[in-house]
Amino acid sequence: MPICALCHKNDADKKGSHLIPHFLMKKIDNVDGRPGRELELGFELSGGYVTGYFGSSVLPERLAPVFGELTEEELEKSRSKLIVDDLLCTACEMRLGNLESAYAQTLKKTSTGNYTSTEDSYLAFLFWCSIFWRMSVTDTKAYKLDETDEYHLRIILDGGLDATDIPAYTEKLGKEITGISYELIRCLNYTNKNTAKVLMKNENTVPYAMLIGEFAVFLTVDPNKKSEEVQTFLGLEKLRKEAKTNTCQQGESVLSAGNDVFDEAYREGAEFWVEDFTKTVSEICDALHKKFVGAGAMGGEIKKKIMVAIADNEGPMGRRYTPEAMHDAIMKTIVNYEPYKSMHD
Template sequence: MKRIDNEEGSTDRDKEMGFVITEKETTSYFGQSILPEKLEEIYGDVTDELIEENEIDGIVDYFFCKNCESRLANLESEYSKIFQKKITDEENYTSFSDGFIAFVFWSSVIWRLSLQPESDFKLKPKEENRLQRILSKYLKDKIGDIKPDNNDSDLKNIGYKLLRAANYSIENYTFLHSIPFYRTPYSILIDELILFFYFKESHLKGMIQDFYGSEKLKSKAIFNKPFDEEKTLKISDQDLKDVIDRMILKGAEVRYEYLNSLLDQLHQKLGGKGQSMYPRLKQMVIKNLLENDEKLGKRDTIPNQIEIITNTIMDYHTKANKDG
């Protein structure tokens, strides 16, 4: 997460600055060490209320036991070495020589994502339990002690594919995003990586779930099993940008559908004729929502939406009464 939402060049705690985009609104969060000048750029006036209401859902101190947190931190530190490693010319290159450590790392990532209360990413209970068993058995204080049991049934019929546009995040914004109902495989965009995690090898040949047009890329990637060295498919910056652009376009469509439905419901509650808001008024509302000049940190929040919708409707009816 620090590669996604930390200030450029920083990996320190409390240097986070990010946005959470949902169907209804776009909210934001920031670490305690973000400079006031940056906060003013994003939010305008920095009030006590803004500081008090700020909350980072992805960061919780001791969500797990202190010992577990320490082990997870060690695992993350070990795996993060891939970002300093020189990439070879192979299409599927060796990204981590100890494939079991890599497998345990990615198992911990999706397990923790599933457990977070605010996360839309949810594993099935039996899959969540399976990963919990794996982590309970293999997560150790010392990285060198993380060794697989070749006879462990939990390590059979499971694995993942990994795609990476190396260094894309140096000059581009990146995301943490998944599609909740994509489970065969679970598909997650994380920074400059795309992870496809399988709980059954049969899903490799199952129904295609095309994660924002990445299916052809996924088909070229090697399936990583717990006992093999980790292989990652090298993709271009443009490949990843295309995936992200499709994701953003889909997000815009979902937001528009939500606003369209919301305005129709509001129209009905206000006693308007018919089931839909008057087309001209709806167009005005959506135009004002899109073109409002509020600061980025407040622009697409529900309070700002309410203010814009209310003012637009009042102005519309005031003008209509004058013209009438």
């Protein structure tokens, strides 16, 4: 059994750990906003594929329009990519669970402009650190923090979650912990009406950035890391300048954003995903070309035809952009063109 990713001591015996805590997940993708732990239905955007995922108790009739007919086996096999096994030990899952329950309380507080969500800066700080750390530490998402930063966050979480004398703990760590900062933007109730997703780009390193349901979070782990230009993140980087910076000692301040800003961010997010997907298709086409011909790359025109075939697929959304659908479109298209045509015959 693998060892717990957080404490590095116990066996990672916990099944069904939520990478995104349940109270955020629920808002993100529960079917029809119904409460319940296994009602997740959404799409994961990463690595060039969109993969439908769903919790085990989602009613099949609700899934049919999204995924087409599902077999029993598919229903059982498919789980949210944001729920993982063998990552944490039971004790660490509980430690993170307590952190989440405490932070969930702060969501009730809302206001306009910059507002204080909680006086407990340390709690809020650990919470957002834990979100980035978890997304990075598992290999089910195509997202990775810098190795040093990931290590740094782990140390802070592992020690920080149990710290009873917080001022003493932060003083002991010094800049290691006080140097970490984040900005938080919230579009209240955005996910009540809109389909929300979790979106991160590996290009965003200074700071790290995450769009998660009705929140956008910017995290700086190493304050010495600089970027020559401002790294863009779905247009939200502009709003970040208006948000107050939070640390473990100062916060938590949240900047409220309007629906239009999040609409635009999600629209840009979808564009980013199409680009990512197109790149993946192109790479697979070139690999296929090499296999057929031995060298070179597939022509741009044929690739375009393949993209059209994928877009023309009238299957349900959840299956349109899967690896299987992609391979079908590629094979169906290339048999009409040389040199693949004669090789196929």
